[in-house]
Amino acid sequence: MGLRSCVQPAWIIRKCWTLSGIRWRHLFSAMQPWLPLRNITTCTSRDRLLPYLESISGKHFLQTRSHHGNGSTSDLWNSPEHFSDGGPIQAVETFEEGARHSPVMVTQVLELLNPKNGKLFIDMTFGSGGHTKAILSENPDTQVICLDRDPLAYCYAQELAKSYREGQVLACLGKFSEVPQILYQLGIIPGSVDGILFDVGASSMQYDQRGRGFSVSQDDPLDMRMDQGRDPDGVTAMDVVNFLSVQELREIIKKYGEDRMAKDIAYAVVDARHVAGKITTTQQLAEIIESVFKGKLLRDKLNRKSHVATRTFQALRIFVNNELNEINNGLEVSYNYLRPGGVCAGISFHSLEDRIFKRHFHGIDMDEAKNMSSKQKSRMLRDHHQKYDKELIESILRRRWIPASRKVITPDVMEVQENPRSRSAKLRAAIKSADV
Template identity: 40%
Template structure:
């Protein structure tokens, strides 16, 4: 029987992405390489070369089985790193693809600790180093846990959950497994109704975002993509929850405005040439994709085309990033 790692991993919104970015030519960068689905699609549609970036060592190990075989041999370079530094790995690109959030490859492995449906160590680290979810849950104070759950997961019961976490870790035992944490949330929140998400969905999302500094990485990645793209190059971003999509939407809105990289909060600022042309509004999955891949239900694709304007730092205030930023050692 095939293991979860061996199961095919379906890239979300691949066909709409290829359609919006057509014709696919030249040099691209896949900033969230994963199982290589977007990279394979780009090469099949005409990309000459793809730089694949992923901070998960497992993605690199899995790719060894196929990247040196036809039709991919000589067309893919892999970099172990984060997409927030993508302009250090390639430049003058025709396109950049970013698929945000956790991959199905990571969700399917219980030992990675991303899923509340399978028992495993409470980890959630994409890079497999640094502070784990268990480290955070067992050491952060109640207020910080509540803030993370509320701001990164939009969990309305954040204070109730945080209070119970702190109480349980002291009176019972430290949190070490995914089902231990998921079980606590299930005890506190009403049982889910048919069609609703699992009660622990928002809690796990929030902790994963905090542990991996996903919003910090996203802003830096958008800035890096702007620097790395040639004029006419395209940036395609696939997000999986509303918090991410809002940031990507605001980025393209700010960059498409005559304020360039400036902020709407500084009206006297010098007018600049827009850094991106927005190519489409948010695109979601169609019925066929939802039937083939239910995980695509919340996915949204946004695409922009780079102009000749100078790349500028992102105005963090204009992005209205969720707070707080996790306090780190």
């Protein structure tokens, strides 16, 4: 067995163990990050990993205060040519093709961010650059830091930067959890950013690009890594479906895909790989999932036929890229780097992502149960024997964020007709409070 094939299943097992038991409750409501896992270079069986699995405990919270000391020597935004063969290198040739993808709710985003001369913005999910271009078109004198974990998007950002003066568009490669190191190296200090935008989930560019494995409708290798292999310890969707147990697959599909058929899908996947061998392509996986639904049709919000494997693909993508923890990290970083009065806007495409934005912006504790009333919260404090002293009352009343709108913002009918992929989009925004 080769080294890579051995390391990846071990990584998945460690990851699943950290998501087992009571931590699934925290993941569903809070999506808090856990302790980083140790690298394992050799393995022979699952039993050998048990000492490592049992030693993992506690949570790891991202350090969001100002970074001190020497800058990181990592290649967070260096040339990504070594990340994968043939992918990002072709970005210059396909830049115009990527530019054709339509950004979601551009008018509403510009209204919230209100770009003006000299303001500094961070586009945390650059993609093909639609929102960044809109910000620069609204006011050519703004400065935008363009971040993305996808090396192809990073190359797009580099191409866009050539059209503007030096230092106006800064292309950066990295995840949300790497932002403090990136901003430190750029000389950006906490409390100096005017606006931050998130457009989370897989982009249209990633769905449409062949060989990535995001789309149910294409027959591609089961990959789904947004960073295209930049993380040497990363795993692919192929690793997940071929090396995890029924119970572990069921938990992933149920929690991340919110699919009622999660158990049946997990059994079908495990049975199929035992009978027919390794599952390697998106078409193979889609056909296995179709067999569970036995010809049943699903409909999307536009009443169009929806593939029954869509939720499972979503779950695998979220798990492989650790997306929910990254969003939570990104919002903590955003609060630290925004100036008082700065705006943070987040576009999401399903309830798990939207719930994280909602809880951050409305001051709902990440570990709190869903839909708790004020009376229930009061009873919970009483049950924990907490006294209603002045300090506790002030901490409850103190707000980190002031929501920019009472209700979630959604695309209008015309935009949904022109861009059907926007049908599930939700936009939330909040202003950093000056009182905290």
